[in-house]
Amino acid sequence: MAKKKRAAAAEELDLVPIMNMVTILIPFLLLSVQFVSIAVIDSTLPAIGKPTEAQPDDEEKLNLSVAITDKGYSVLGASGVLGNPDGDGATVPCLRDGCPGVDAYDVSKLTEMLGQIKDEYPDEENVILIPESNVPYEVLIATMDAARENPDVKVTVNGVSDVARPLFPFVVIAGGVQ
Amino acid sequence: MGKRKLRRGDDDAALSITSMMDMMTIILVFLLKSYSTDDVSVSPSKDLQVPISSAEKPPKLAVNVVVSQKEIVVDGEEVLTLDRVQNDQGLEVTAVPADEKRGQLISALYDRLLEKAETAKDLAMRTGSDEFEFKGEVLLQCDKRLPFSVIREVMFTAGQAQFGNFRFVVIKGG
Numbered sequence: 001m002a003k004k005k006r007a008a009a010a011e012e013l014d015l016v017p018i019m020n021m022v023t024i025l026i027p028f029l030l031l032s033v034q035f036v037s038i039a040v041i042d043s044t045l046p047a048i049g050k051p052t053e054a055q056p057d058d059e060e061k062l063n064l065s066v067a068i069t070d071k072g073y074s075v076l077g078a079s080g081v082l083g084n085p086d087g088d089g090a091t092v093p094c095l096r097d098g099c100p101g102v103d104a105y106d107v108s109k110l111t112e113m114l115g116q117i118k119d120e121y122p123d124e125e126n127v128i129l130i131p132e133s134n135v136p137y138e139v140l141i142a143t144m145d146a147a148r149e150n151p152d153v154k155v156t157v158n159g160v161s162d163v164a165r166p167l168f169p170f171v172v173i174a175g176g177v178q
Numbered sequence: 179m180g181k182r183k184l185r186r187g188d189d190d191a192a193l194s195i196t197s198m199m200d201m202m203t204i205i206l207v208f209l210l211k212s213y214s215t216d217d218v219s220v221s222p223s224k225d226l227q228v229p230i231s232s233a234e235k236p237p238k239l240a241v242n243v244v245v246s247q248k249e250i251v252v253d254g255e256e257v258l259t260l261d262r263v264q265n266d267q268g269l270e271v272t273a274v275p276a277d278e279k280r281g282q283l284i285s286a287l288y289d290r291l292l293e294k295a296e297t298a299k300d301l302a303m304r305t306g307s308d309e310f311e312f313k314g315e316v317l318l319q320c321d322k323r324l325p326f327s328v329i330r331e332v333m334f335t336a337g338q339a340q341f342g343n344f345r346f347v348v349i350k351g352g
Contacts, residue, residue, distance in 0.1 A: 015199055016195075018199070019195060019199065019202070022199075022202040025209075026202065033212045039234055039236065039237065039349075039350045040236070040317065040348070041235070041346040041348060042235065042343070043344045043346065132326065133327040134271070134325050135326045136325060137322050137323070137329055140329070141229040141231050141348055142231075144346075145232045148233070149232070151232070
């Protein structure tokens with residue numbers, strides 16, 4: 001009887017060391033978990049130094065610029081203001097009062113308009129942002145997003161289908177309006 | 179059968195670890211999956227809310243400049259404390275203290291970045307490998323509420339200190 005009992009006990013694995021290890025591993029891994037995944041947006045200074053990426057060659061350039069003011073976006077090209085500027089000067093006026101607040105800028109309309117410009121100048125990839133001094137950084141990032149691609153239009157790029165249509169992925173930030 | 183079970187329960191009151199082990203294994207796998215070994219780590223706080231963007235480009239290691247609502251930090255070392263001032267619309271915004279600037283140049287940040295540039299160039303020269311080539315890249319982590327005037331001054335200063343390629347750190351999503 002006693003012999004039988006011992007044999008039955010030996011069948012069970014001794015899980016305690018594994019438990020110890022796991023309980024130590026869990027806090028350690030919890031500490032190093034990153035719940036937010038981060039990305040970067042590349043940009044270069046317009047004048048200083050040679051940009052390593054986004055080499056601009058100055059032949060027949062559109063020089064597309066987007067000024068971010070407290071009235072909205074003004075889209076400028078080499079030939080002057082593009083699109084139909086409203087009475088107060090902004091091409092894409094603010095949705096409502098509250099500029100330079102974050103939600104007041106009409107980002108989707110800017111994307112749409114840049115899409116039309118891209119139709120005319122398919123080779124152009126650069127856009128210059130000219131923000132006013134009091135424009136929050138968040139608006140700057142939102143504008144870069146709007147200029148980079150149009151998620152509503154899907155195209156095929158290099159054999160990969162269903163990609164958001166790229167617009168002007170190379171962003172340069174200019175000194176800005178005082 | 180029933181009799182034996184009863185007796186065992188009497189003998190040793192061992193915990194049934196199996197279900198706990200199951201749980202632990204699942205948690206372990208989940209944590210290992212989300213374990214990240216990114217070069218860049220963002221630690222958001224009240225003064226540093228990194229904006230959300232649709233950008234996809236993964237970050238690469240570079241000189242890390244953090245501009246929060248309170249201070250400017252380069253590679254983990256504090257360089258400058260920022261002020262809160264009234265702008266022309268009467269709103270309180272963050273600004274670089276006037277006595278820390280020479281025109282648009284932020285002196286303390288310029289000195290520190292120049293030091294970093296020299297170190298990086300020295301490293302590139304000594305190793306002679308392409309991996310350490312000095313490309314003037316700087317990772318900018320900025321609070322989303324900062325006015326562009328502060329960003330411009332930081333960018334201008336970095337540009338003067340030979341850091342001309344900016345990588346704005348954003349949180350994926352949106």
